[in-house]
Amino acid sequence: MQMPPLDPAILSRRSEIVSALQAIVPGEGVIDDLDGMRPYECDALSAYRQMPLVVVLPETVAQVSAILRYCQDNKVKVVPRGAGTSLSGGSMPVGDAILLGLGKFNRVLEIDYANRCARVQPGVTNLGITKAVEHEGFYYAPDPSSQIACSIGGNVAENSGGVHCLKYGLTTNNLLGIEMVLMTGEVVRLGGKHLDAGGYDMLGLMTGSEGLLGVVTEVTVRLLRKPATARAVLLGFPTEAGAADCVAAVIASGIIPGGMEMMDKDAVKCAEAYVGAGYPLDAEGLLIVELDGPSVEVDHLVDRVAEIARGRGATTVRVSNDEQERVLFWAGRKAAFPAVGQISPDYMCLDGSVPRGKLVEVLGEMRRMSKQHGLRVVNVFHAGDGNLHPLILFDANNPDELRRCEEFGADILRLCVRVGGVLTGEHGVGIEKRDLMGEQFTEIDLDQQMRVKCAFDPDHLLNPGKVFPKLRRCAELGRLIVTQNKIPFPDIPRF
Amino acid sequence: MASTIKPRDAKELRQAVEWALNEGTTLDVRGSGAKLALGKPMVCDQVLDLSGLSGVIDYAPEELVVTLRAGTPLKDVEALLAQRNQMLAFEPPDLGPLLGRPAGEGTLVGAVMGNLAGPRRLSAGAARDHLLGFNGVNGRGESFKSGGKVMKNVTGYDLSKIIAGSWGTLAVLDEVSVKVLPAPDQTRTLLLLGLADEAAVKAMCVAMGSPHEVSGAAHLPGKTALRIEGVAPSVEARLRGLRELLADSGTRMEELGTLESRTFWREVRDVAPLKAAANDVVWKISCPPTEGPAIVARVRVECRAAEAFYDWSGGMIWLALPASADADHVLVRGAIGASGGHATLIRAPEAVRAAVPVFQPQSPALAALSARVKESFDPKALFNPGRMG
Structure with a gap:
């Protein structure tokens, strides 16, 4: 993984930059000693590490604005960071960039039940929002598996998903507004408690922009009423194809489950050994389907899903009879990653997304690649929306295995694109998939995206080295050569 | 009157834009033209008619996705989905009759370009939430794409969002993939x-x-x-x-x-319940639901003849006011005031739309950012110049 070369001019000005930041954020808010910066040297993609130039932890929007303006004026790069749980290296530090941590923005500012929204600071955790409103029967729908730790500001940057986005959407579908600071230090508010702010949908563009366009300082999220009931159905199939087929059949029948997850035989074995959820060990493919809503509806749909599954050859059909059992069914799925961690020194978690109809083909091809690369792969994923999470098992202490693992991972993502899918469904491009962007996009596609970046950050100072495989200067991207009257009118009907 | 170019395929679409770029010719980009009377009036050198790019390319009900050409009539898409008990969950409105045109004229992409949504906006989202990806041509005459055909996709910037609601001012679309959902029993x-x-x-x-x-x-x-x-x-x-x-x-x-x-x-x-006289101007206000009645009351203090109804739990107000030279835009936007929200002038005579801000005015920083984003797609301002004000 190549990061941009460090700028010696910036490195030599480090003490001056630290002093400038200390003048903006007094007290303990600037961390420049190695021990203090150590916790920030990586995010959840911990295979890649780099110490930042300096860490700054502002507490007010005015400070964020002053920091960014200083960085713009002095051409200092900035890496924004929420809770540092990115799985794609989205908040990995860069050696000649300041690390701007938003952790002190941790307050819930306003809860408005009548208008079903909450206004929070970006450092509030995803689960923290639900915790603040659940006593009134409300919750915040997107539920990435890191929800206990990840921040809502990070969720905006990454457009995070989760188990329930099949029915309730990703972060982008659950936001009403943000406040953000541009590199110029300008503070811009987008949306609010109302829907669909006029003008270009900057809120939608910001969501999932991986910290490359602006720094989010406040978020207004939509709250939902908790469904009256939820029941889970455990479905075991003698083949993976049977399970994948069942996923498509449920959707085709007009049912949109709250969640629909699939685990392969190895994942089932690991999870069962780890938490004892009572999964059928003979199943080649296991589905957990959750139906939520009014209880009569849930009962009705549970029966229909069970019937569809039996028609597709399910050998296990178990329906949760109480909340305790529902939680148990999920316990294995939720613990699947750490459970796989028990059987391998390391694993790499991928995140491609494919059309549901291609699941069988992709799973089969992955098995073949597994043999070819000599590494095991375990599959635990959001089947309902075709979002795969293959886990490649390897030993990071063995350089050859790390290399083969990276190659295998890249092959899987190329496969996803080849069958009509995409490189990443919810984890983001970051540094992890940066160099594969050319598999999905042409140079023209990427240039257009970079021009949008230039509209926000013409000097490429925000979150450098992420998302784009090859950086082009904005002046070069903006150049337009028009050869007046050199192109004859094409042979198109005109009248 | 401006003459019309009508491309028949993606290649001709790109050539038309390339030609316009070289000639410095501005383009009035339209599908069916059903919403021409919405937005700031434009003066363009040439009409770029997308109705020749029509038809469904791919529809897989079990994938919940339909892919179609930009000029495909909305009613054709709705009829196709209905055969498989599916629907466009954002309920794109047919504003034709409100704008003085026949019903059933619009295209799906037209609804996307206005980021329109009906009553189900509350629970299912707007057009922006259902556009999964597109292919199109930017103002440099380059064909490009963004997004895809899958439900979950965070690869690169979500340009579908900025395209939805851009009123054709950023790129000319050739093909879109849209999420569909089962229709309720x-x-x-x-x-x-x-x-x-x-x-x-x-x-x-x-x-x-x-x-x-x-x-x-x-x-x-x-x-x-x-x-x-x-x-x-x-x-x-x-x-x-x-x-x-x-x-x-x-x-x-x-x-x-x-x-x-x-x-x-x-x-x-389709806004039919609004008791708007033929000459009335019509506003659409989006606000926090609980603020709706106070906003309408403030308008009525100054204008007793105002007619209104509420959708989106109170968060969307359709407002009809007697005709005036300035469409009472100061009154309407002043009534929103600190409640938060925005107002769009949906129907008014051309001279009125030319004189007043049709879309909610933005802060200087946001307006400048929007201008830079526009330039990043369409540096010579070829597409629908001035339509968004």
Whole structure:
């Protein structure tokens, strides 16, 4: 993984930059000693590490604005960071960039039940929002598996998903507004408690922009009423194809489950050994389907899903009879990653997304690649929306295995694109998939995206080295050569 | 009158833009032209007519995705989906009749370009939430794409969002992939009769905050409507639950069955309940739901003839005002004031739309950012110049 070369001019000005930041954020808010910066040297993609130039932890929007303006004026790069749980290296530090941590923005500012929204600071955790409103029967729908730790500001940057986005959407579908600071230090508010702010949908563009366009300082999220009931159905199939087929059949029948997850035989074995959820060990493919809503509806749909599954050859059909059992069914799925961690020194978690109809083909091809690369792969994923999470098992202490693992991972993502899918469904491009962007996009596609970046950050100072495989200067991207009257009118009907 | 170019395929579309770029020719980009009377009036050198790029490319019901050409009529798409019991969940409105044109003219991409949405916006999102990806041509004459055909995709910037609601000013689309959803088996409506605006919005907010999954909440003069959709046993139970929940308001209640409900909500979607005289100007206001009645009351202090109804639980106000040279834009936007929200002038004579801001004015920083984003797609301002003001 190549990061941009460090700028010696910036490195030599480090003490001056630290002093400038200390003048903006007094007290303990600037961390420049190695021990203090150590916790920030990586995010959840911990295979890649780099110490930042300096860490700054502002507490007010005015400070964020002053920091960014200083960085713009002095051409200092900035890496924004929420809770540092990115799985794609989205908040990995860069050696000649300041690390701007938003952790002190941790307050819930306003809860408005009548208008079903909450206004929070970006450092509030995803689960923290639900915790603040659940006593009134409300919750915040997107539920990435890191929800206990990840921040809502990070969720905006990454457009995070989760188990329930099949029915309730990703972060982008659950936001009403943000406040953000541009590199110029300008503070811009987008949306609010109302829907669909006029003008270009900057809120939608910001969501999932991986910290490359602006720094989010406040978020207004939509709250939902908790469904009256939820029941889970455990479905075991003698083949993976049977399970994948069942996923498509449920959707085709007009049912949109709250969640629909699939685990392969190895994942089932690991999870069962780890938490004892009572999964059928003979199943080649296991589905957990959750139906939520009014209880009569849930009962009705549970029966229909069970019937569809039996028609597709399910050998296990178990329906949760109480909340305790529902939680148990999920316990294995939720613990699947750490459970796989028990059987391998390391694993790499991928995140491609494919059309549901291609699941069988992709799973089969992955098995073949597994043999070819000599590494095991375990599959635990959001089947309902075709979002795969293959886990490649390897030993990071063995350089050859790390290399083969990276190659295998890249092959899987190329496969996803080849069958009509995409490189990443919810984890983001970051540094992890940066160099594969050319598999999905042409140079023209990427240039257009970079021009949008230039509209926000013409000097490429925000979150450098992420998302784009090859950086082009904005002046070069903006150049337009028009050869007046050199192109004859094409042979198109005109009248 | 400007002449028209009508490309027949993606290549011709790109060539047309390339040619326009070289000639410095501005383009009035349109599908069916159904919403031409919406937005700032434009003077363009040439019409770029996308109606020759029509038809469904791919429809896989079990994938919940339809891919189609930019000029495909909305009614064709809706009919195709209905055959498989599916729908466009954002309920794109047909604004034709409101804008003085026949019903059923618009294209799906036209609805996307306006980021339009009907009553189900509350629970299912707007056009922006359903556009999964597109292919198009930017103002440099380059074909590019963004997004894809899958439900979950965070690869690169989500340009679909910025395209939705851009009124054709950023790129000319050739092909879009749109998310579709199963259509509900049943649609029923609980009507609360005789509530004043404030009590009605309060009741709608209570209903929206209940676990009964209300998918439409509109308040017409004297009539407040809550829509419940889904499978039969669920619809029954939720209607019962809603009646109990709202019983203490002492309001008289009625129910509409599936067929009546469909008609009722289609009319709400298409703004038919608005008692607008032929010359009235029409505004659309988006605001926090609980603020709706106060905004309307502030307008009525100055303009007693104002007619209004509410959708989106009170968060969307359709407002008709008697004709005036400035469409009372200062009054309307002043009435929103600190409540938060924005107003769009949906219908007014061309001279009025030329004179007043049709779209909500933005802060200087946001306006400057929007201008830079526009330039990043269309540096010579070829596409629909000035349409968004």
